[in-house]
Amino acid sequence: MRQDWKNTLYLYVDQHNRSEVDDRNYAVQAPIEDMEYVMKASERARRLKLWYRERGTTPLKSETKAKIVRKHEGDGEVAVDVEFHVQREYDQQGVSLFDERIDIERLTLNRDGDSWIITRVETPAHERHGSKLDDENHAAQHYAERQNRSMPLLNYDVLGMNMRPQKSSPYRRERAVQYAEQWWNEPNPRFLSFEVDCTNYVSQCLFAGGVPMNYTGRRETGWWYKGMVNGQENWSYSWAV
Structure with a gap:
């Protein structure tokens, strides 16, 4: 239905x-x-x-x-x-x-x-x-x-860190560190957590630092995460494994 x-x-x-x-x-x-x-x-x-x-x-x-x-x-x-x-x-x-x-x-x-x-x-x-x-x-x-x-673009405003980079801005390590320090001891409830969660955690930190997701729609390629959507696992293996 x-x-x-x-x-x-x-x-x-x-x-x-x-x-x-x-x-x-x-x-x-x-x-x-x-x-x-x-x-x-x-x-x-x-x-x-x-x-x-x-x-x-x-x-x-x-x-x-x-x-x-x-x-x-x-x-x-x-x-x-x-x-x-x-x-x-x-x-x-x-x-x-x-x-x-x-x-x-x-x-x-x-x-x-x-x-x-x-x-x-x-x-x-x-x-x-x-x-x-x-x-x-x-x-x-x-x-x-x-x-x-064709795919979402990374909008740095939404990271809540009061930083707006210029075009072609390099990766911002301090943002990744800030995110890592915030969530090092407990999982971010807005992401799924796994029994072995290291890669998932590192991927979140990289995304917070400015690395854009590469959406391919295929789990074996790209680097992306959408979560559990209608009972389906929607993330690339590279994001969490």
Whole structure:
């Protein structure tokens, strides 16, 4: 039975909400192939955990309401702008505190057999720069742009290290070291971990340092990782072995 793309979107919204209070890796997750987003989410989780600790607070619960504000459906691909209204409650020395915010993300979903996977997660330009939403053509234009992309490109902004390299920037060892020091004692929950995890860990460090993935779609060639997608192992042998 074919799934509707909204089922995958629902899983993503639930995952988005859980990440506000709990960074554990749950068994059921939205299938996400955008590894740039995964790295960004990992860094955000680290900062959020630090934020709670520095303020002596304990997260209690989070409620996230999601609304589709723009949508374009194509042949096997959907581009949606989603507005998240996040409300959090946390405890600080016996006092309950609340905060709320509104985020907007642009998701690209692609059909994968009978299921749907999220292939890209972005913050729309109008949201990053604080301008008003543009006309209804945004999602359609984004869909047309996606048609011309053969593979994802590494966007260094999402690594959360406040560094923007110039074109043809060399490998940045300090970024790899920073990532290695962050995750040396525990696995990053946004990547699968293995019984013998050394190569997987080193691959993550190299990716954080700026080595782009080489997507071939064949496990015996290239150097790439997508995770467990619809029950299928999606990574090259060179990434994890």
